[in-house]
Amino acid sequence: MSCPVPSWRNTTAINYELAPAWLPWSAVDPRLIGFAWDEEEAAQLSAVIASMVPPGDAGWEERHRFTAEVTALLAARYGRWTCGWDWAVGEGGGGGVVSSWCCASHSVGAPAATAANVVASLLEWREWLEELAERFEQLAPPAGANAGDRSWHLERAATRLVTVVVDRTGAECGWYGLCRTVLAWFLSSTGMGPEAARDAVDTAVGGRFESWTVPSRTLVDSVGEDLAVDLTGEQPYRDR
Numbered sequence: 001m002s003c004p005v006p007s008w009r010n011t012t013a014i015n016y017e018l019a020p021a022w023l024p025w026s027a028v029d030p031r032l033i034g035f036a037w038d039e040e041e042a043a044q045l046s047a048v049i050a051s052m053v054p055p056g057d058a059g060w061e062e063r064h065r066f067t068a069e070v071t072a073l074l075a076a077r078y079g080r081w082t083c084g085w086d087w088a089v090g091e092g093g094g095g096g097v098v099s100s101w102c103c104a105s106h107s108v109g110a111p112a113a114t115a116a117n118v119v120a121s122l123l124e125w126r127e128w129l130e131e132l133a134e135r136f137e138q139l140a141p142p143a144g145a146n147a148g149d150r151s152w153h154l155e156r157a158a159t160r161l162v163t164v165v166v167d168r169t170g171a172e173c174g175w176y177g178l179c180r181t182v183l184a185w186f187l188s189s190t191g192m193g194p195e196a197a198r199d200a201v202d203t204a205v206g207g208r209f210e211s212w213t214v215p216s217r218t219l220v221d222s223v224g225e226d227l228a229v230d231l232t233g234e235q236p237y238r239d240r
Helices: 039-052 060-078 080-084 111-139 147-169 175-189 194-205 217-232
Strands: none
Touching: 039 060, 039 111, 060 080, 080 111, 111 147, 111 175, 147 175, 147 217, 175 194, 194 217
C-alpha cells in the first residue's frame, strides 16, 4: 500500500521553494548555513508562533494554513533549510523523520504548546541535517578515486543511508520519499548536480520500496549496487 509523499515528478500544488524534497543539498547543508540559537531566540520565536496559532475551534484548512505560514516565517528568518520542520514520521507527516510534530490536526492546539512543538521540531530537523552532513562526509568517495573504488564507496553509502532512514522512520507510511531525498542529497554533496542526482536515485530505487515494509537486506544491497553501477559502470568489488 502506498501513501502520498512529495514527488519530484508531480508539479501539482507544490511550492518548490518551500518543499524540502525539492530543495538542493546546497540549500540545507548546515556546514554552509549558520544557525544562531539561544534561549532568547527560542523565546522570541515561540512568542511569534504562539500569536499565529488559530483558535481551538479552527477547521482543517485554517490549521493547515497556520503550518504553511510557520514554514514561510521560518524560511524567511533562518533560511529554506527549515522547510522540513514538519516533515514528520508516518502518514500524517508525509513519511519524514521528525517526531516532535505529527500533523496539523493533532499538533496544533493551545498556543504555547503548539509553539513549543514547532520549536522542538525545528531543532530536531536541524539535528537531522547535521547528522546527514557528518554521514555524507564519512561516506563520500575520496578525491581522485578510480571507478572501482568510487563504485564501492557509492554502494556502501547507499546501503547505509537507506538503513539509517528505515531505522529513523520505522519504514512507516511514505518513508521512501525521505529515502530518495537523502540519497539525492548525498550524491549532490559529492559534486553531482541536483537533477542528475534525482534521476540516478529514481533509476536505482524505482518503485521497489513500500510503505510499512522494511526492505530486505537483499533489496537494499541491490539498490546500492544498481546506483553504483549506473554512476560508475563498475561493479562494487569489496565487502562492506
